[in-house]
Amino acid sequence: MTNPEISKLGHFGLVSTDLEKSLWFFKEVIGLEETEEADGVHYLRAWGDFEHHTLTLRAGEESRLDHIAWRTKRPEDVDAFAENLQKEGIEINWVEEGTERGQGKAFRFQLPSKHTFEIYFDMEKTLAAPETRSVLKNQTHKSWNRGVSPRRIDHVNLLSSIPANEFSDFMIQHLGFNLREYVEAPDGSYLGAWLSVTPLVHDIAFSFDPHSASTHEVHHISYWLDNAQDLLRAADILKENGIEFKGPGKHGISQAMYIYAIDPGSGVRLEIFTNGYLIFEPDWEPIRWTLDEMSLGFTYWGDQMDNNPENNPTIKA
Amino acid sequence: MTNPEISKLGHFGLVSTDLEKSLWFFKEVIGLEETEEADGVHYLRAWGDFEHHTLTLRAGEESRLDHIAWRTKRPEDVDAFAENLQKEGIEINWVEEGTERGQGKAFRFQLPSKHTFEIYFDMEKTLAAPETRSVLKNQTHKSWNRGVSPRRIDHVNLLSSIPANEFSDFMIQHLGFNLREYVEAPDGSYLGAWLSVTPLVHDIAFSFDPHSASTHEVHHISYWLDNAQDLLRAADILKENGIEFKGPGKHGISQAMYIYAIDPGSGVRLEIFTNGYLIFEPDWEPIRWTLDEMSLGFTYWGDQMDNNPENNPTIKA
Amino acid sequence: MTNPEISKLGHFGLVSTDLEKSLWFFKEVIGLEETEEADGVHYLRAWGDFEHHTLTLRAGEESRLDHIAWRTKRPEDVDAFAENLQKEGIEINWVEEGTERGQGKAFRFQLPSKHTFEIYFDMEKTLAAPETRSVLKNQTHKSWNRGVSPRRIDHVNLLSSIPANEFSDFMIQHLGFNLREYVEAPDGSYLGAWLSVTPLVHDIAFSFDPHSASTHEVHHISYWLDNAQDLLRAADILKENGIEFKGPGKHGISQAMYIYAIDPGSGVRLEIFTNGYLIFEPDWEPIRWTLDEMSLGFTYWGDQMDNNPENNPTIKA
Amino acid sequence: MTNPEISKLGHFGLVSTDLEKSLWFFKEVIGLEETEEADGVHYLRAWGDFEHHTLTLRAGEESRLDHIAWRTKRPEDVDAFAENLQKEGIEINWVEEGTERGQGKAFRFQLPSKHTFEIYFDMEKTLAAPETRSVLKNQTHKSWNRGVSPRRIDHVNLLSSIPANEFSDFMIQHLGFNLREYVEAPDGSYLGAWLSVTPLVHDIAFSFDPHSASTHEVHHISYWLDNAQDLLRAADILKENGIEFKGPGKHGISQAMYIYAIDPGSGVRLEIFTNGYLIFEPDWEPIRWTLDEMSLGFTYWGDQMDNNPENNPTIKA
Known part of the structure; x- marks a missing residue:
């Protein structure tokens, strides 16, 4: 069996003490697009991001980076990473499919420092609504919609x-x-x-x-x-x-x-x-x-x- | 045994009917740097290229792209690719270490179309001369030395x-x-x-x-x-x-x-x-x-x- | 008496057969700001324009550039230009103060080609509304508000x-x-x-x-x-x-x-x-x-x- | 008689304690072009400057900005400015034609602060040598010749x-x-x-x-x-x-x-x-x-x- 591999940084899970202001900052000033809002969680991404979200925003009593998500290279790498980490004595917590919108089965664990990582493979590649979709087939949203407009x-x-x-x-x-x-x-x-x-x-x-x-x-x-x-x-x-x-x-x-x-x-x-x-x-x-x-x-x-x-x-x- | 893998495009081997004019174009107008010249072959690279050369230029009776070189992921991938290709009935020609300056053992083969590829792993990471070396440790040459100056x-x-x-x-x-x-x-x-x-x-x-x-x-x-x-x-x-x-x-x-x-x-x-x-x-x-x-x-x-x-x-x- | 002088191009008076689409183009796509709308005329300007308007848009049965307005160097140049042109046999038509919002006394005349010019000096330097005003004292609006956003x-x-x-x-x-x-x-x-x-x-x-x-x-x-x-x-x-x-x-x-x-x-x-x-x-x-x-x-x-x-x-x- | 007028900033006269290093800086690093050198004075200009020079460089025991030159609007404005300033009790010093290469009759005077200004009208519009001349008729030199290359x-x-x-x-x-x-x-x-x-x-x-x-x-x-x-x-x-x-x-x-x-x-x-x-x-x-x-x-x-x-x-x- 090949070793499991990480393919890419997936997303940030951010908790804000002032959700409204954070939404204004990330959506209006920076210009991230909101894919959807569900259960108080706002799922955002840049116009050139291909996944359902690269930033989640929700309210909380303390502002913190709740987790950093990494996408594996293959579907089976999620289980393989879980197994390997547990063998090393690292505790993992499974996150059921759909707990994060668009995301399949995943698990979270803490680095020795207590920073939290999430490992997943399955993620929807939600398209933009027709009126904000790019004319290009390889681009999710129109660019330059609002604010800084990162890719x-x-x-x-x-x-x-x-x-x-x-x-x-x-x-x-x-x-x-x-x-x-x-x-x-x-x-x-x-x-x-x-x-x-x-x-x-x-x-x-x-x-x-x-x-x-x-x-x-x-x-x-x-x-x-x-x-x-x-x-x-x-x-x-x-x-x-x-x-x-x-x-x-x-x-x-x-x-x-x-x-x-x-x-x-x-x-x-x-x-x-x-x-x-x-x-x-x-x-x-x-x-x-x-x-x-x-x-x-x-x-x-x-x-x-x-x-x-x-x-x-x-x-x- | 893992499959051999290509890591990156390595270089172009270019033959020119007017070498002097091609050298003027690539060195003065485009601004590639010459690492060295040996046996009538000029070894060029961009200021941010890490290898000894990414373009070779030599004179010939017909202008043509002599070969396109691909670097493997591991040293042993060169032999493995050679073996695999030969198994498929593709003829390979070994290029001895140093035939191309800076380059280790390599081989060439033709696509069914007759385009020539070269496969290698070892290549010198020659630094620029001190007076044109960047102040940055992660950059080979000073940028913006001459002409278009691609990275x-x-x-x-x-x-x-x-x-x-x-x-x-x-x-x-x-x-x-x-x-x-x-x-x-x-x-x-x-x-x-x-x-x-x-x-x-x-x-x-x-x-x-x-x-x-x-x-x-x-x-x-x-x-x-x-x-x-x-x-x-x-x-x-x-x-x-x-x-x-x-x-x-x-x-x-x-x-x-x-x-x-x-x-x-x-x-x-x-x-x-x-x-x-x-x-x-x-x-x-x-x-x-x-x-x-x-x-x-x-x-x-x-x-x-x-x-x-x-x-x-x-x-x- | 010194000769009257033109100081600058002032504005364009544009008539559109599809006003709504023109407003969408100039306001949403290009990103001009609307100072005000009065009597069916929309007064637009770029974020860095200092005058009340540099483009007027109104509906009409034929799309045309109704007039091109030039600002004089001194208030008295308006009368002086009128006098000089009339002496040359060119007919002028006075435009009363306020006929164009923000603009003082002006007159229009036709080039021999029938292109219409307007000559004026007085024009309001209307500021942007506080919420869209630049933090800079020398800039009328915030830049990069929408679309292309010319200066x-x-x-x-x-x-x-x-x-x-x-x-x-x-x-x-x-x-x-x-x-x-x-x-x-x-x-x-x-x-x-x-x-x-x-x-x-x-x-x-x-x-x-x-x-x-x-x-x-x-x-x-x-x-x-x-x-x-x-x-x-x-x-x-x-x-x-x-x-x-x-x-x-x-x-x-x-x-x-x-x-x-x-x-x-x-x-x-x-x-x-x-x-x-x-x-x-x-x-x-x-x-x-x-x-x-x-x-x-x-x-x-x-x-x-x-x-x-x-x-x-x-x-x- | 109309008042004399300044049309533009003309050039800087700079004295350097290390002329060689200043020439390296302005010519190689910044990329100004040298129109000519005469009597120890180097006449420089940017590729888009139209006059013979916009910076002169010469050696001296103290580095200083020797003078700042202003071009008048009309030839006769040079004499008119001289007369006006003298009437105000300001001492002027005539600079003969050709003392600065390319420049006609001029005079210098000091502000009350002792900063020195030069007033001139006539200045050669020397073209670049054919091999460095732009293909454009409205541009003196090729751009991007060397270094920073300001216009x-x-x-x-x-x-x-x-x-x-x-x-x-x-x-x-x-x-x-x-x-x-x-x-x-x-x-x-x-x-x-x-x-x-x-x-x-x-x-x-x-x-x-x-x-x-x-x-x-x-x-x-x-x-x-x-x-x-x-x-x-x-x-x-x-x-x-x-x-x-x-x-x-x-x-x-x-x-x-x-x-x-x-x-x-x-x-x-x-x-x-x-x-x-x-x-x-x-x-x-x-x-x-x-x-x-x-x-x-x-x-x-x-x-x-x-x-x-x-x-x-x-x-x-």
């Missing part, structure tokens, strides 16, 4: 008081990820790690926060735009809507351009992301950045986040 | 009097490619097929040319730019250098933007390419375009190629 | 069976315009003329159409975008909304990028325009293009209009 | 211990400039003033620096790019060449995007500039920004200059 989900960056190498090891060993770039502290631990199962430089990254007492926070979730100019347009839109943000700037690590905006409802940070490089090399040597090089790694040029974590509130994951 | 190799599009479905079948069966989009004629044959082993919509495409007597021509080779604006800048550069081109425009199929420029040395068509979508779905349903929809599939908007093949000379592959 | 009015291009040099002479002699570029036929007449009172290459252009029996048509009206990338985004929006258009391309004359879109309501052609050069030289020598050079002058590169005027219907002005 | 000179920003309103008054009264935007201190003095004789928001700006003992410094000189994306490309080029810079960001005042880069030879700050709005209104009400609004006025979004003037060295003018 698709891109990646997630988790924050923790646990060094990033522990996450990196877990992702490689249990889920088949590849380490792409990392920042190494003098003691050999990782301050940051960028990993992927796709040619994207990262489907997920982990950032070490020595100032935090929490093991399970989220630094940001991210959606993709096709062009750098679209990011500048996004800055105009965010500013005119009174949204707090950092950037635009360009990372050294990933070579991608960014804006970091805060959802005023949940407080989650959204990275609007574009450009960067792809890794097709099967024998990729992870890029190692030292403490001295870290600053260039984080910011090639442009406006950057405050180094003081107190000025950069995060939410739990 | 990396992207794909190849082959032309033939053989319907595209025959190529598509071959690529799926023998090399593990996935069909992503296709144009179907009323008789069920394919007028065009776009296939990939990566999340790119195509690493290779095949176009059926009913007007050609030849089974092995090349429609274009392609390099990638990060932003649509860079494509508009490319148009200025091409025009000022007296290069003949079509575009800019946007394809429906792949959703990517294009310029088609002709190398005045070899006559090969180069597609300068950007934007478009990525396929991360493991259960992708190939997008089927009919004759009626073909025009939208080829051109979403913009300047397009003349429909008359006589106005669109191609070279042999 | 401001740019220019007009009139079409006629009368050679362009006759228009050019009139504009220079009576209204103080400067000739910037022109296409000269072998007989010395002008096939096209681009003139301005501002550093824009043209506030107005005239195109000679030998196939037309009409002296007073309009080739296009035009609005401005800040970036070429915005033009590519406009192409996506137009295509998804089923709007017929040509472009994108880049003119040689003016060095500007264009898309030509047709308002499905009135049939008027709208040029979406960006980039290009400005003329600050006080001793500018008009650029002369010959018949041989005309093609480069019209299209530096990109998708262009059909040369056959039958495929390019125009409306009366 | 044209844009503006200058002077720094002084004298409040900006004194400069503003001088420019309006003696040279016919229009005040476009200003930042007003609670005591009614101006912290900054932006003025123009063209529809650009500013041909010149003045910044009040309370920390400086000098009345005659230069904050920056500026060149123009057509697209915001070109500014992002400029950031890559500057970073790879080890040039110190701030930005990209977008000003509130002028609505323009910027990068501030330092010439490592002379230490002069160069603003690479794009987008923004034009003022065609003849009755423009200068935009007043208060202390509270100043931060938004300086930076709409993006990376900005350090508020501490000690971190922002300037050179004398």
Whole structure:
């Protein structure tokens, strides 16, 4: 039997203390489309996302990233992953088909840090309503409908008081990820790690926060735009809507351009992301950045986040 | 034993009747970097390519695309592919290590159409000279050194009097490619097929040319730019250098933007390419375009190629 | 007494046989803002226009460009222009203050071709409603509210069976315009003329159409975008909304990028325009293009209009 | 007799303590073209500039902006300005024809702050050499030849211990400039003033620096790019060449995007500039920004200059 494999990042499950404001932010300002609303859960996706949803939004008493969902490569990989993880002593919880609209059988489990992952394969590829459907057969919605209008989900960056190498090891060993770039502290631990199962430089990254007492926070979730100019347009839109943000700037690590905006409802940070490089090399040597090089790694040029974590509130994951 | 797999498009081997003019076009106008020259062969690559070369150029009595090279996923896949292909009755020719500079053991074989493929794994990841090396550890050369300055190799599009479905079948069966989009004629044959082993919509495409007597021509080779604006800048550069081109425009199929420029040395068509979508779905349903929809599939908007093949000379592959 | 002077192009008065469709096109697809509606006239402007309106739309039995309005440099220039024109035997018709909302005393007159011009100075600088007002004090509306979202009015291009040099002479002699570029036929007449009172290459252009029996048509009206990338985004929006258009391309004359879109309501052609050069030289020598050079002058590169005027219907002005 | 008028900013005369490094910066990194070198003076211009030079560079013991040249509207305006200024008790110094290559009779004078202005009309419109001449008749050089490749000179920003309103008054009264935007201190003095004789928001700006003992410094000189994306490309080029810079960001005042880069030879700050709005209104009400609004006025979004003037060295003018 072949090893089970992850094919891609699927979606984010977000809980907001101010659902109405979060819906305004993600739907009106960012311009995600709502596939449907059921039982208080709003199922959103970008115009170029192919699945039923890439972000769920619901109300809760504490804003947090409830779960991060990964799609497997084959239907049978869901069971195989469940079995493998349980063998390693990791507890899993099954999520029945339809509990999340559009989604088949899935299970959730926690990383040692208490971040929650969901593993699934089956997901509806719901089309847009005829009046908002693209004239192109390979595109779900019309583009540029509203606001920033990103094309698709891109990646997630988790924050923790646990060094990033522990996450990196877990992702490689249990889920088949590849380490792409990392920042190494003098003691050999990782301050940051960028990993992927796709040619994207990262489907997920982990950032070490020595100032935090929490093991399970989220630094940001991210959606993709096709062009750098679209990011500048996004800055105009965010500013005119009174949204707090950092950037635009360009990372050294990933070579991608960014804006970091805060959802005023949940407080989650959204990275609007574009450009960067792809890794097709099967024998990729992870890029190692030292403490001295870290600053260039984080910011090639442009406006950057405050180094003081107190000025950069995060939410739990 | 696992099946051998292709990881990526590696390089093009191009023969030009006017080597000097082709070198001027690819190095000065397009801005590829020359890694080295040996035995009359010029080894070129884009600033963001990681391998020793993605294009070789040498003089010859007839301009033609000598071979298209594919990198395997694992070192042992080279032998495994050789064995599999020979079992199918396909003749292979070994290329000794170093015959192509930087490249390890490889072999070549012909498609039934007589297009030549090369299969290899080992390739040097030569760095740029210190003075042209990027300040970034994940980037080979400084960007924007000269001319159009594409980031990396992207794909190849082959032309033939053989319907595209025959190529598509071959690529799926023998090399593990996935069909992503296709144009179907009323008789069920394919007028065009776009296939990939990566999340790119195509690493290779095949176009059926009913007007050609030849089974092995090349429609274009392609390099990638990060932003649509860079494509508009490319148009200025091409025009000022007296290069003949079509575009800019946007394809429906792949959703990517294009310029088609002709190398005045070899006559090969180069597609300068950007934007478009990525396929991360493991259960992708190939997008089927009919004759009626073909025009939208080829051109979403913009300047397009003349429909008359006589106005669109191609070279042999 | 100093000669009266024109300071700028003010607005277009457009009559549409299908007002509802024209309103949808200009407000929803293009994204002009409606300042107000009164007596069946809709007063529109772009987010960066400072005046009460730059386009009026009303229903009529024949679609036509009712008038093109020019703002004078000083209040007293309105009377002075009226006097000067009457001295030359040109009939003028006064338009009372408020006949056009926001506008002070004005008059209209016809060019020898029967195109109608309006001359005014006073115009309200109505602010946007607080909820759509920009956070910037120097900007009327929030940008990127809807659709293509151009910044401001740019220019007009009139079409006629009368050679362009006759228009050019009139504009220079009576209204103080400067000739910037022109296409000269072998007989010395002008096939096209681009003139301005501002550093824009043209506030107005005239195109000679030998196939037309009409002296007073309009080739296009035009609005401005800040970036070429915005033009590519406009192409996506137009295509998804089923709007017929040509472009994108880049003119040689003016060095500007264009898309030509047709308002499905009135049939008027709208040029979406960006980039290009400005003329600050006080001793500018008009650029002369010959018949041989005309093609480069019209299209530096990109998708262009059909040369056959039958495929390019125009409306009366 | 009509009042003499300024038509445009002409050029900067820059003296550098490290001429070789300044030439490398302006020619190789920024990509200005050298029209000629004579008597140790290098005459540079951008590819889209129409005059013989818009920047002169020569060696000197102290880096400084030697003079800022303004072109008059008519030939006779040079004498008329000289006469007017002398009547006001301002000393003028004639510069003989040809002292600056390409330039006719001119004179220089000092503002009360000791900044030096030059007034001229006649200037050669030297064409590029045939091999670097654009295929377009309205463009001097091929674009995109090297480096950042700006289109044209844009503006200058002077720094002084004298409040900006004194400069503003001088420019309006003696040279016919229009005040476009200003930042007003609670005591009614101006912290900054932006003025123009063209529809650009500013041909010149003045910044009040309370920390400086000098009345005659230069904050920056500026060149123009057509697209915001070109500014992002400029950031890559500057970073790879080890040039110190701030930005990209977008000003509130002028609505323009910027990068501030330092010439490592002379230490002069160069603003690479794009987008923004034009003022065609003849009755423009200068935009007043208060202390509270100043931060938004300086930076709409993006990376900005350090508020501490000690971190922002300037050179004398």
